[in-house]
Amino acid sequence: MARLLDPAGRKIEYLRLSVVDSCNLRCFYCRPGDSCEPRRARAILDRETLARVVAAAATLGIRKVRLTGGEPLLRPDIVDLTRDIAVIPGIEDLSLTTNGSKLAGLAAPLAAAGLKRVNISLDSLDGKNFSQITRGGRLRATLDGIRAAYSAGLLPVKINMVVMKGINDHEIENFARLTMEKDIHVRFIEYMPMLGQEDPWREHFLPSSEIMARCAALAPLVPVPDTDFHGPARNFRYAGATGRLGFITPVSRHFCRQCNRLRLTSDGKLRPCLFSDVEVDLLPAIKNREDLAPYFYEAVRAKPAASDRSPASRGSELGPRGMVEIGG
């Protein structure tokens, strides 16, 4: 089988699909400056096209797919799309990243359609703080979604918390304690700067080293080996606990050397690196029903060996396109 091997020798096996660019929450750190008005819906790839892209990717060695966005559960056909992708030969792992607000009613149908796991974004366990961070979200809806994910067997349930000094860092210990009591993976993510948002970012950024020190102050952290297709998190657990803690360091320590992923934006561009603006447009080839393999090779050839956005140039980390379009 043809393989996607980039110039730095990395085997590319993981494709993240942004299946929609709109979101029903307005997390201020993700959509800085964005008003609370819903975004103008733009053309997004239809179900058949997405399945075609994944099928092409699978013949090139992609084994892991994650559905993200925007908020993927806003797609009315998300269950059917999941089913289409789950049956593609070669796709061994199909997961989804969601804010959880619509998961309560969808977890069981998604699991039945072949979804294996979910990552749920949850930045606060306090209803008021949650609502402020998400600009209007309801904590209860996301907690119901988490429960439904457990009941549906979408395991392990991973919780992603973006840690921000002065906003939710006082909740680090509460999140860490959850892993002592429950079979849950809490992943602490460093806050990344978005274009034009240098000031709030600088004020609220907390490095992973400090987050980890706070968790280790509760009890010693035991390292857990990586079993997740070279995931970006460094994983630990507390002795005797079933839950895990992960630390993701997009700012203080890029994980470029292990990066095995490509992204597809909601408007059909292959993006080799979250932090580079290079994109390969698949749309013309899709329209002409061309073989997509050469475009995958082109994207993989363009994958930077390491992020060129050094710590000194922080402030434009994600370039002009935000996470909702690129697919966080």
Ligand code: SAM
């Ligand atoms: N709507 C889904 C959700 O909320 O999980 C998927 C899309 S969201 C863009 C994916 C992830 O990106 C979330 O975990 C979110 O917290 C993270 N994210 C967005 N902006 C970020 C930033 N500035 N720094 C760190 N993580 C960010």
